[in-house]
Amino acid sequence: MNKHVVEQTVIFFSVSKWLFLSSAVGIMIGGLMSVFLNILSTAEQTRSLLPFPFYFTLPFALMLTTWIVRTFDQNATGHGTEKVIEAVHKRDGYINAKVIPVKLVATVLTIFSGGSVGKEGPGAQIGAGAASFVATLLKFSKSDRKKLVICGISAGFASVFGTPIAGAIFGIEVLIIGVIMYDVLLPSFIAGFAAFTTAQFLGVTYHYYDINMYRAFNLDFGLIGQVVMAGVFFGIVSDLFITAVNKIETGIRTIPYNRYLKAFVAGLVMVIISYFLSESYLGLGLGTIRDALSPSTLISDNVHWYDFILKTIFTAITLGSGGSGGIITPVFYVGATSGVVFGHLTGDHIALFAALGFVSVLAGTTNSPIASIIMAVELFGVHMANYAALSVVIAFLITGHRSVFQSQKLALNKADNITIGKGNDLDDTSISIDMKDIDKVKRLRNRLRYKRLRWQVKNAKDDFE
Template identity: 45%
Template sequence: MKQKFYEEVTLFASVIKWTIYATIVGALAGLATACFLHSLAWTSEQLVKIPNYYFVLPLAILVSAFLVKWLAPDAAGHGTEKVIESVHKHMGRIPLKVVPVKLVATVITLACGGSAGKEGPCAQIGAGLASAFGGLLRLDNVDRKKLVICGISAGFATVFGTPVAGALFGLEVLVLGSMMYEVLFPSFVAGIIGFHVATLMGVQYQQYAAFVTPMFSGGKFLEIILLGMWCGLIALFLIETMKFSHKAFNWLPWHYTLKALFGGTLLIVIGKFLSPSYLGLGLDSIDAGLTGNVIPIGAVFWKSIATSITLGCGGSGGIVTPIFYIGVAAGNLFGQIFHEPNLAIFSALGMTALLAGAANTPIAASVMAIELFGPGIAPHAALACMVSYLIVGYRSVYPSQLLGIRKSASHKITIGMPIGEVGRTEFVTREKSLLGVVVNIMDRVRHKDDPK
């Protein structure tokens, strides 16, 4: 009896402790995210008044790359990736100077037309503040790591207004196929607090539930699976395009300033001769798709290219907002091909399914669909997200994400290694698997046809 009493007391104390810690981290992340979003909105509003404002992109990316390289190299890339790396390799230790540098560099990149997202900086800012708070309290490595994960969750929840999905994303994105349940409670607390603090600070979130009204029957089951496959292939294209862009810019024997200027010039070409809608956050195009309007066929391809160039040449920003854009465009195109009358629902499903595939976060993406578009979309979103997640295989927009499971028992692959280090997957034929049965049938037919 005494042992059970101490057990309950310990758990009670743990709940109190992590409620306090996560509340503080959530409040810090909410305040910082609100400042970032207001700064980005004001700067973008001023620059967009200037005709061809994106012509300053070469200079903007140059300044962004300079700030990151000389003031906070840990702020390089698209935010969340660096945080994942710090969690796995440095027990969540993130220099505090990353916070202001990432904020300023990202505002410069996005406001001037760089194709990137706003969630990566918020996740990195939230994680950086959480790491500093953990250092101030002199927490051990385990607790500091938990706090940083809470910071990721709070940043993601706050930037999109999805507290539950944000909490789940912060956990699910770390390891493919595995979640740290011991951090689930504080992540929920941090996400919810961060969301409410940002709301009190005047941050407003778009509501789409009125436009996305599911009207599906059982006959649409196969179509949703096809949509998931389609989004998985598009996610795979985005991942490989980003990988190629980073390798290409690293291969160029130029100074980083020339790479930034060259990348910015390529983005000007895309904006001038194709469409400015492929630059910046692309929120207008996302809104258009989610309200049932037709999106140009080339949007999937060109947004992927623009995003890869921006992040590859030294621009600062996240990747999830471009994923939303590309996912909306992919779902919209799928709906056009199948002559669907309700393009909004397919755009919404495409948006969350692409996130599930590109980031290997099917649970967070499914919950996000519910938070953004209402509970009616839940079964179809879950199905599309899971299929997209499986189709992508062992690839991710976050190379530091650890491999936690095999997506198929027929794959021979090492568990526990970063996805970016995964080489060619070895295929093992199992006798009773579907492919194993097909192979056996083909072998029998071949032997039967062979002359004796």
Template identity: 40%
Template sequence: MRRFWEPLLMGRQLLLWLVIGSLTGGLVGVVVTYFLKLLFWSINATSSWPLWAFGLALPGGGLITGLLIYYGAPDAAGHGTEAVIRAVHQHAGKINWKVAPIKAIATITTIAAGGAAGKEGPSAQIGAAVASAVADLLRFSAQQRQKIVICGIGAGFAAVFGTPVAGAVLGIEVLAMGDLWYEMLLPSFAAAVMAYEVAHGLGLTWTYARAAEFLPFSLGLFGRLVVLGIASGLAAYLLVLMMEGLHHGMDSLREKRRWWPPIFPVLAGILLFLLFVVVGRAPGGLSLGLLNQALSGHTVGDFMWWWKIVFVAITLGLGMSGGIITPLFVIGATLGSALSGPLGLPLADGAAIGMMAVTAAGANAPIAAIFMGMEIFGSRLGPDFLIAAVPAFIMIGNHSVYPSQRVRLQKSPWVPISIGVALEDTPDHPLPPPWIRRRQKHTSADSQRPPASMS
């Protein structure tokens, strides 16, 4: 009888999580939509301010952000998604309900004032918090809570980017470097689709310039896209190193010098205003104008990608609040645009491919980045995204904008890493120069691949 009942029981499990995922996605879509509308209203309200006004707004916004985070919810610091990943792995998805509203307000005070951050981190955190609240209401078990929170993460990403397939995959792929929880693909997709449809029905729109054209495949194109992918991985690596350096400096001053934590976002605001005076306001805020300029095939300057890295590292590295994926979009698009000339690529194509390659590297999520590229720019560019995303993913090494990601993959035998622990908890062993490094077989007991339960 087992062979008779097994498909029916599997179908019941599938139907159950399709329903739960859809209901969760609908709720997340409503909350994220109104958060985004408030954020865009705030940005429009400050967009016409003169430069001197940002000299007050940036430090003032930093102070409000610092006070909210320090006294309200420390998990709302930075870009937020890493706190959700940590909650999934360490607390079965249990999210403090206070984090979502504080994260939303702190992000608005950061971005509207000119801080360089994104809108997706708060959306994913809001989605996870809503899903965790649903789990509390329905009295879910720890494993069920973990699953529904993953649905909430994917729904948040889908609503903010307008990409349900990529949002569903990204919500799973960011949990671990080199692994996917296959059981959650369809429930997460159901949540992402429902969130997307609800957000669209409530009037949310997503605008991406789509000037990229199909590139006929050739060996030369393959080589040029690999080079672009390598450069994208190194750019993402540079961003991570700068953010980590500022984090460590901030922690050192707080612990050894007893600095008051809310002062760091204020210092970030002061530094950003000085950069506004020198560079201009284009790399600040969401930089959607800069992004669409690059994706439209217009020049944006050879070093705008560098300035965006600096702006983002200061904003998030010194304790202001916001997401990280949108900044990765902008860094990748401006880098791809700058390298299009030397690589002989159309400007719009270089920007689109660079955008997805930097995202694949920074988030350690190449599959989601490829899907996202195809959803935004069309499936004909899928092979190009793959060719650039994979070397970018390899080149960033064992680093990520999400330090709470679990390690499920050793990218190179010459760079050993403990499997099954978070990136932030892996020992930082020194490496000798490559020319004297011998290939070693990783034999640590924790190198066994853990089960797919993510627990």
């Protein structure tokens, strides 16, 4: 028989197999996500029944989630996407099914009480856990189980955020920096679309943003320059977010006190700050994100310049002290609010830069530029594509070889003169830089210091005269 015919026949049956499997898994995960999102929504609505501010429960909730996770499944701690990436790379996608109810309960408790976490981590972990359970039940091979779990990740993201294409790409792009796993591309798309459609059918609603504010923008050089600067700014914000979250989480965990006492004190600190300053840093923070993305400056002016800094701190404290949830929603918050700050600095297009921050900080903190660009189009409209592509890629590069997901594997040099250990986890990767480049940076820094000193001396003379 002709080899070409055999090849096409084998491919046809493989495609048919994964069309069925990814569709079935996507529908199942869409159903699970609708249950999770509805429980979460109901929990947030019941806050108003409390005779005191809901966030007064935060210290006790953090103690309770710490106990739940420690007692039933420690893989449910922190932000779930990290655990899923680790499972794909180190255990061929095997995830214990008991993580699903544990993660759901711990996340709902954390968000209900005001813990600063997101919902994508549970979405990814519940989706991947369900896919792993199905693969184990049907006795799939390790490679097929891994493939199905990646479909579960994509389905979880797609159904949580309402972005089926970006969710599918994110599920495969977030695993290895610089590599797209094309063999999982079709199943991931199908699983993402099936989960998104199922969740919508079961009553889940998604929020998309007004694109009319972008229609009037012309691709002029002034705006392009601002977008380039915005990309650099969002790359720096991403780097600061990664550093702050890692340092604060590590710092809390190394404090030599009882974990339940640390959880209570951490919650109490956030309660005090929220009581005297603002509640906007608690929970998902979707209201603040919507304000930042509003085309009306009267609404976006509600966002303060320090909001993204405090949200970063609250997120790190919550995750480091026993809270359970995702990290992407806080990333959206930080990106959108820092975009408002940049918009005020440039004096115009505040909603545009908030939207660019939304996706650019996602790309910078998670090393997912393609998914971030597609998400910009899905959430904000096709008119965002040119601006988003420029800002997102710059932010992705500026952040360097770092991520909020330390289990990501590295397969890409972000600069020619940097040598990295490819194929390792980010936390195990060695990075070396050419001494000539180090010397150039030192000379540039000294030159800037000299110019600053001259400027200070000149100002001092002018003041004296």
